[in-house]
Amino acid sequence: MVRIPIRLGLALTAALVVVPAGVARGGDAATAPVGQRLGGAPAVQARYQADYRAVLDPESGLAHVRWRLTGNEGYVGRISLRVDPDRYHNLEGDGTIRAQDGWIHWEPSRGRAELRYDVQLDHRRAADKGFDARMTPEWALFKGEDLFPPTRTLETVPGAEADARFTLEMPDDWSLVATRRGVGRQSVEIEEEHRLLDRPTGWMIAGKLGVTREKIAGVWFVLANPAGQDFRRMDLLAWLQVTVPELSRVLGSLPPRFVIVGAEDPMWRGGLSAPDSLYLHADRPLVQRDGTSPVIHELVHAFMHARAGKGGDWIVEGLAEWYSLEIQRRAGLMSRRRFRKALERLEQRGRAAVDLEVASSNGDTTARAVGVLDRLDHQIREATRGRRSLDDVVQRFQVERRMITTARLREVSEEISGRDLGKFFAVNTAGTHRATGVTG
Ligand SMILES: [Zn+2]
Numbered sequence: 001m002v003r004i005p006i007r008l009g010l011a012l013t014a015a016l017v018v019v020p021a022g023v024a025r026g027g028d029a030a031t032a033p034v035g036q037r038l039g040g041a042p043a044v045q046a047r048y049q050a051d052y053r054a055v056l057d058p059e060s061g062l063a064h065v066r067w068r069l070t071g072n073e074g075y076v077g078r079i080s081l082r083v084d085p086d087r088y089h090n091l092e093g094d095g096t097i098r099a100q101d102g103w104i105h106w107e108p109s110r111g112r113a114e115l116r117y118d119v120q121l122d123h124r125r126a127a128d129k130g131f132d133a134r135m136t137p138e139w140a141l142f143k144g145e146d147l148f149p150p151t152r153t154l155e156t157v158p159g160a161e162a163d164a165r166f167t168l169e170m171p172d173d174w175s176l177v178a179t180r181r182g183v184g185r186q187s188v189e190i191e192e193e194h195r196l197l198d199r200p201t202g203w204m205i206a207g208k209l210g211v212t213r214e215k216i217a218g219v220w221f222v223l224a225n226p227a228g229q230d231f232r233r234m235d236l237l238a239w240l241q242v243t244v245p246e247l248s249r250v251l252g253s254l255p256p257r258f259v260i261v262g263a264e265d266p267m268w269r270g271g272l273s274a275p276d277s278l279y280l281h282a283d284r285p286l287v288q289r290d291g292t293s294p295v296i297h298e299l300v301h302a303f304m305h306a307r308a309g310k311g312g313d314w315i316v317e318g319l320a321e322w323y324s325l326e327i328q329r330r331a332g333l334m335s336r337r338r339f340r341k342a343l344e345r346l347e348q349r350g351r352a353a354v355d356l357e358v359a360s361s362n363g364d365t366t367a368r369a370v371g372v373l374d375r376l377d378h379q380i381r382e383a384t385r386g387r388r389s390l391d392d393v394v395q396r397f398q399v400e401r402r403m404i405t406t407a408r409l410r411e412v413s414e415e416i417s418g419r420d421l422g423k424f425f426a427v428n429t430a431g432t433h434r435a436t437g438v439t440g
Helices: 021-025 233-251 294-303 313-330 336-350 363-383 390-400 406-417 422-429
Strands: 002-009 047-057 062-072 076-082 088-093 096-100 103-107 111-120 131-135 139-143 151-155 161-170 175-177 203-207 209-216 219-226 257-263 271-274 277-281
Touching: 062 076, 088 096, 088 103, 103 111, 139 257, 161 203, 175 209, 203 209, 203 219, 203 257, 203 277, 209 233, 219 233, 233 257, 233 294, 233 313, 233 390, 271 294, 277 294, 294 313, 313 336, 313 363, 313 390, 313 406, 336 363, 363 390, 363 406, 363 422, 390 406, 406 422
Parallel strands: 047 161, 219 257, 257 277
Antiparallel strands: 002 161, 047 062, 062 111, 076 103, 076 151, 088 111, 096 103, 131 139, 139 203, 175 203, 209 219, 271 277
16 A cells, blocks of 8 residues: 655644644644744644545445544544435544434544544445546545545634644555645645634545646646546646636636546546536536536636525526636637627526526526626626726625625625616516516
8 A cells, every 4th residue: 555645734823833844743743832933922822633544445445534633632622524324334433423414423532532434435426427436446536525524623722723634545556636745755734724624625536547737827737537548638738728827817816736637437427626626527528519618617616715605606607607608708719709609599598597596506597697797797897998897796706705695796796887786686687587688
């Protein structure tokens, strides 16, 4: 087995903390002095270590997972993991562990404590659909969240800091591509705010791989697929070369590293974004027949900081879809005429969507949303004589990181355009009305 440790040196307060390399690896991290805190007065800081470990076992199809907390002098009272009971087995560990209604509640004993379980890695997107996590004798493709699920943590000492490390063990001749670099003993530190316990997240692929790396618009893109599969990484790379600079102009700063993984059947025939990463089925085209681009759509999702609030999914999906056309137009990949044609087609399809503010935007709703957002872009440009646009709205969302709702979209759009958009929103987002092209 090969061990690839990835250090996630977490500074869990807003202050910058320099973690001496030797400290976080040792078991004495909990008592490390914080004299290294820049600018602030040295203070005794609650500090412990979180060790995440997963062993991939292709023969059994299982990942053996272990969480280990060291130096937890009561800083973490309880960790609750949201799990799929069908995939999580053989639960054991130190302290109190309770499995109930799709949750594992773990109250770790003080000092050093472990939680161990096995995860059935294979998982289908839906009963009759392809896999969105899979392990074969040759490779494994999954998200960090498959092994270390979303948690709720009861912290008894607010502001306690954790040094976290993730180690993946896998067959000798395998290699790993993940959102954080981990080669040999090389360590990478990240800072996270407002989170007590950070977990490994994002898409990962391990095994015998085909890999292409390139820096585009300040982002190290890593494209990877199981060796021997046809993911057309060079086509994708060329596409990224022309579209990512445009995306970065709209969305502002992008992550320093971004992973795109792909695979053929029986993986799920779609695209899925996760933190700093993206999965695409190998057969997904760069541009679909309707002119939209699944790659750009998923990249917008992955790069957007804000999430949909109640009834706001049409905005999140609509923005991803509208920019999947608009970015192509700006990059010179699509003529204005073809852009308008694609919009008209979506407009047509969107007529089937009676309600925009649905919990999860489907194809029809998203098609209607594209038309609404395109008209909103026109409104803003018209009101500001072309100085402002939908880009400014998105940039505001990027900075404020609030939940996106129809009301918030209207507020920000009105602020940016200086125009009362009450009638526009009444006409364009009404539940019983159809999108009619009225610009109110
Ligand atoms: Zn989407």
